[in-house]
Amino acid sequence: MIPVIAQAGITGFESPAAEYRQLGLDLDELLIDHPTAMFIGQAQGESMTGVGIFDGDLLIVDRAVAPTSPDVVVANLNGVFVCKLFDRKAMVLVSPGKHQQPYVLGEGDTFEEEGIVVHSVRMHRYTRQLRQCLR
Template identity: 60%
Template structure:
């Protein structure tokens, strides 16, 4: 892939010519987005509970199972058979939404709960993806 950097500044009504200061940078989206390929999976966000951290309905989530979970991380977990994407409060054992209209969810001792991984990146598709529509 060849990258043509376009630097747009506030107040400019157009873009510089792509030929201006043209140079090539090698760029692999795999290397940029995925740190541990054998421990990474991709999911799709559903709902509005994580909008406060910039994750919206339909966003693509890159989830890393190798990363150590820290309090405050955005995680994907299995809670009683349902996959959820939430902020985790490890000290209080709570799953938190990033939207005030959703209440915190306590993780109780009888719950079936497993953390599937930490969301390390999220991607927003501004046009529908044929790949995502097919799933």
């Protein structure tokens, strides 16, 4: 809500947007460091709420960034895509949501790191185009 004060007898007033100025921001410049090595995924579930990633958020994943420990990663674990904190030294996947147990990677596991989550975008309302893209 933009507060506008208009007194009786005034027939018009300046638009609330009159002081609006466009910021010189480009989301691609802010969020995309390696365009050919990045992809966008969608978070599902509540296991990453402890690091601020919620169900439905968009994840911007970079395959070219240097890994650290722990990183939030998107990985293929035994044929299932997961988003977890990855402790590379201990080879443990951590889900910082409520009631989540760490998963220790074992010899029988198939694990392939797809990339590191460098940003997440909270989706408060989905557009029809976004719903179609995420299908």
